[in-house]
Amino acid sequence: MSRSSVERETGRLNSLKAMASSSAVEMYLRKDGVAVISIQNPPKNTLNNSVMSGLQKHFREAQTRADVNAIVLTGSHQNFSFGVDITLFQYIQKKGSDRDVQFVPAIPFMSMIEDGPKPVVAALEGYAIGAALEMTLACHARLGSSNAKFSIPDFYNGIIPGLGGTQRLPRLMGLQKTLEFFWMTKPWTATEALEAGMIDGIIENGQVVEAACDLALNIFLGKVPWHKSLERVDRLESFGEALNILRRARMQAKRDHPNLMHPLICIDVMEEGVLKGGLAGAMLEEKFSHALVNTPIAKGLMHVFFARRSVSKIRGITHDVMTPRKMSCVAVVGCDIAGASIATSFLLHKLRTIVKANNDDDLQKIISFIKKNIEKCEAQRMISHKQGGKLAGLLSGTTDYKELHAADLIVEAMEEDPQGQREKVLRILANISKPNSILVTNSSLVKLSALSIAQPLHSHIFGVHFMSSAYDNELVEVSFLEGTLPQAVLDVFALLKSMNKVPVTLKCSPGLIVDRLLHVLSLSRLLLIDIGVDKGRIHVLLKDFGMDMNLLQFKVIEDDALLAKSMTFTEGNAILSEHQKLPSLLDDDVLDMLLFPVVNEAFWILHEEVAGSAEHIDICSVLGLGFPSYRGGILFWARMVGMDYIFSQLSLWSNQYKGFLKPLLEQDKSAQFEVRRKFPARL
The missing domain is CATH 1.10.1040.50 (N-(1-d-carboxylethyl)-l-norvaline Dehydrogenase; domain 2)
Structure with a gap:
């Protein structure tokens, strides 16, 4: 065999070895007899068939090996798991059935964790979302890092939990708290999860696996009680109170979501568990969680889920090629409600914001508008009073265009255009802005290609239309010219996404979508x-x-x-x-x-x-x-x-x-x- 042939064969063998070791789930055994099972499916450790099969395989092995005393379940890459890969649901919807999808049976799998002979502790760092979080509820204890986040967003996808979440969560933190958690739009922090009873402790970042191993060993040695979530009743409300909570929840769901059936099904499933026990509730949950995937409501909500992500992508412009520039200072020109709303949106995301008005009276008016917006955000608990005070410190005002020179991005937000002043203002802004700054008009009436603005600013100008009440509306319609620099496009989209906006690109034309x-x-x-x-x-x-x-x-x-x-x-x-x-x-x-x-x-x-x-x-x-x-x-x-x-x-x-x-x-x-x-x- 020639040298080149040997090298090729060696390379092939090395490649095969790498493939063998690159499993979606890995397990290693510590000297103290604790088996650590970790999900290895970067970047988000989503649960697909490969991951679930790997988990089933390693749990079965760990539960039967004589040299394993206890088990720790964890994630990797700074996250536990973001839950089921939602493209699987999309695939089922396109097929119209889940017959050719090989699911790991939910109830036997969860029983393997919960009823097995070895104690299992979940070590949770970063995000634990959806089915991944449900899986940890079958463990005998859960520890979260200080940066951990917890959520079951199934309600917003038109479905209900499918791994026993409707049964185990109420037994860990009560029905009332569980219902609040299901309807929450934001993930819970580790502190909120601990106070509710979802997790058993908060550990410093980077040390949660070690702490979980110690806890698992202590459960094995009998030093810490061994709890099975599905059998607990100590945190569940009394029978009468539980039924009253579910009755009120049903009334609220009918009032708040009259066209949706999955909230009511979720409540019915929870009630089944109260009336007939956790296992009966879990069986009914599994049945409905499969059936709901193909309903029109689930299809509509999942379509919106994917559409939100696809519309913000710009063909040919990626983070792999370029890095977005950080913007630290923005300016808004316009002293009306729209300008104040846009300025408020920037402030809420901790950007130093300068507002420009024609005179002192107008300047005081826009600052007053902004302060009222911040007070409204405080009243709605979007921010605390202390945070509102800090945001006010990021705001400054001026009547001089030259004061806007420091801004990385300038927004023209004049509500009215007396005697065609808007284009004149845009030309002034182009002349006073620093190199590579970005100029934005909030008007849908400006024809960008017709603006008589000299290069290089012409390649840095955008139409960015914020909705009314810009600070609490996600949508932003964005248009730009063919000659706009890709770096500028990336900068604008990165800024908007950092503000939790959904930027939708449209062609430069009169009128917005x-x-x-x-x-x-x-x-x-x-x-x-x-x-x-x-x-x-x-x-x-x-x-x-x-x-x-x-x-x-x-x-x-x-x-x-x-x-x-x-x-x-x-x-x-x-x-x-x-x-x-x-x-x-x-x-x-x-x-x-x-x-x-x-x-x-x-x-x-x-x-x-x-x-x-x-x-x-x-x-x-x-x-x-x-x-x-x-x-x-x-x-x-x-x-x-x-x-x-x-x-x-x-x-x-x-x-x-x-x-x-x-x-x-x-x-x-x-x-x-x-x-x-x-x-x-x-x-």
Whole structure:
């Protein structure tokens, strides 16, 4: 054999050895007889079939080996686990069944941990999410690092826990606390988990595995009690109190989430455990957790989950190639409510913020707006009073443009544009800003390509439209020119994501996605009012459909004023009198006439390539328009309804009412192929 052949063979053998050792789950035995089982699936240690099979294999081995006294379950790479890989649910939804998915049976697996002959302690560092957290509940004790975070977000994916979480958590911390935990939008800290009874101690970062090994050995030696969560009753409320808690929870779920069934199913499953015992509850939980994955609600919520992530990705721009620059100082030009809202959003994320106004009176006005916003955040417990005081220290104001030179990013947020002053202001900002600073306009009316701003600033200018109440709305619509520097794009998106925003990219064009959808919805409403549908009925129907009526604000073109000016859509261009026969519209008809034109406008936005995908429009409709997230967004919902039906109804109405109801497919035949290509399943 030649030298090169030997080298190739050696390389192949080394590669095989590396593959053999690179398991998704690893186990090693310490000298004291404690077996440490660790999840090794970076970066988030998600639970897939390989991980679950590995856990089952190593637990079975550790429980039967004579030289193993106790077991510690832990993660790796600074995290325990982020739970089940949610793409598995997406796969099941596409297939329509989980028949070809080889799940590790939940109840036997959890019983192997909980009822096995060796004590098991979970060592939790970083995030313990969803099914991963449920798995630790079958352990006989749990220790968390000081940076640990705990969450079961199944409710927000349209499903319920599936590894016994509805049964073991109430037995560790009571039904009331468990319900609060399930409905929480933010993960619990280690301190919150300890106070509730979820974990048994907090250990300094980096030392939790060692502490867990000591605890596991002490349980084995009988120095510490051996607790099985599913059998505990000492922390569960009394029978009567438990039933009352569940009754109140059921009433609240019906009131707060009238269109959702999985919160009620979750409560029913918890009640099963109270009435018949933890094992019976776990069996019912497993049944429903599988069944709920394929419901329309779960499909809609998971679609939004994935869409939120996909819309913020910029093709060709990654952290692997470039590193975003850190921004420490931002400036906002504009002394109205919108400017104050944007400035508040920056302050909440600890950015030094300068606000610019034309005179001292206007400056005091915007600072007053900002302080009121901070007080509102304190009242809503978004921040503490002490934190609010610190944020005020990051705010400064000026009437001099030159004071903005230090800013890494400057936002023009003038609500009005008297005598075309906006472009003049942008030119001034371009002249006074430092090299590589980023210039942003919050207006949807500015045509970026037409701005007479010299290079290099022209490659650093963006349209970044914050929603009203920018500090508590996630959505930001972002547009930029083809010549915009990739580094600047990365910087802007990194900043927005660090502020917990969802930046959605759109093509530079007059009007934004949310504005266009909102405008058509408002016109639909006007049409219905014009033909005699009561305003109150419209409001109730939209609310019952699930629209966020606090977020949904119709374009304040005064409806009554418009009607008084005879802006009508019926044939003859005249308002219907009370003596004319009004059409008999069912509630479903009214809702369709409100929303189908919005679907039509969404397709126009797609056809004009203002939005890069249907997901962009869905996220804008959910976060900006108030469309219910459990319906997946306006276009996802339209696909569920059926595009043929929607366009046939639009065609029917366009013959009865003038103008905007005519469907895209009739107005632009070239769009027909594009629509059918993007939505083939239902057309």
